[in-house]
Amino acid sequence: MRPRAQAAHGRSFGQQAGLYDEVRPHYPAPAIELATTSWMGLDVCDLGAGTGILSNALLERGANVTAVDPDEVALAKNPARSLIGSAEDTGLPEASVDVVSVAQAWHWFDESSAAAEIARILRPSGHLVILINQLDVRIEWVLRLSRIMHAGDVYRPAYRPSPAGFDLINHELVEFTTPLTVDGIIDLARTRSYWLRSNLTTRDRVESNLREYFTLEHPVDGELELPYMCLAYVLQVAG
Template sequence: MIDPHAGSFGEAADAYERGRPAYPHKALDWLLPGGEPRVLDLGAGTGKLSRQVRERGLDVVAVDPSDGMLAELRRVLPDVPAMLGSAESIPLPDNAVDVVLVAQAWHWVDPARALPEIARVLTPGGRLGLIWNVRDERSDWVRRLGAIIGSEPMDRSPRLDVAFETTSFEWTHTVAPDVLQDLVASRSRIILMPADERAAVLAQVRQLTATHPALLGRGSYELPYVTECARATLG
């Protein structure tokens, strides 16, 4: 991963693990081929996707450029091999896996350098799958949340001269107030703020949940997402 912001997440690995949602099962059904493929979770973070792949009974190995994120992954998923590396330098041998999944991380990647590495570790005819959870700001309170925390520009196109199929899935994630705070605190833009500015943003989020009619007096909130997916066969 090449963007300097990508290395910031380790500073908030615990908040990332508590606050970030998993992925809808239908998205994984679409991304994963049938049978028992060996899976690489590339840019694995704290293992949100690795956990779901492992729950399907599949072999998965996790790679991430952050020591802090990998430490949290190893804590929550001690049976999943976890290695330091990046999309441009994957610490696996040739033909090691049948599927490479990149969750919430492809926008950090240099695709020109990453594609040959991904193709190298994939078996012939292996699959590359990309997935992002994107807040659905058609909801008023979610749009106001985005205005508070900032909607970071993100290129979610594959940026590769490869034939990708794409689809998306709408769903909702139930979050408690403290989980919403962790979700905000785990964003790279917020992590890199000075402490006083970060505290001011989190205070605005608390104000939103205390005053917005859709959230006022509720012990949990339904946060809508659109999960965007892309898949391609390589080799």
């Protein structure tokens, strides 16, 4: 996807802001606490914060959170102090935060420009925390589900984020599950970028394929526990 188109899609999640909060998984505590066991009093820029799934978790832990996102509709639901901005231009002062958190948004950024902006707003010894929830496609039926949804979730064990000017100092894979009905999984598909940029015919086909899958290939009675993995990375400015 071209950078301009990618940026536009990254701003489209406000279309499903309420649904996003309802069906998207939260971030497991071990992943959130990989950077620090105490967020109390830390000044945090939650970058690409959207509706605030991570922002809310950090507020509950006592952090002072500024949520930055270009999607005004999504940001309106965020419980933190909010600022319309982007990863490349946050609008925050230099050396103003202890942590920059990025949950589910790193792939939408222009990495080199975002890295420079993050380094600018971090205080000395500050950290960049990247969290990525994705379907656990190591499990065969989940991989099949991901393909039907066109979720794009691919697990690359060797992958490490490596923005220029930053060193990776810690990382962890945290396994977890979240309960969803078949209707809930279809709602989950509706929050994915593939669905958001598709026409009505394509959306109807995806929904029909999902219902057929959970009727014939992987029957479900009530709720199922949908397996996820959270990829958590902690980085700091090099040198």
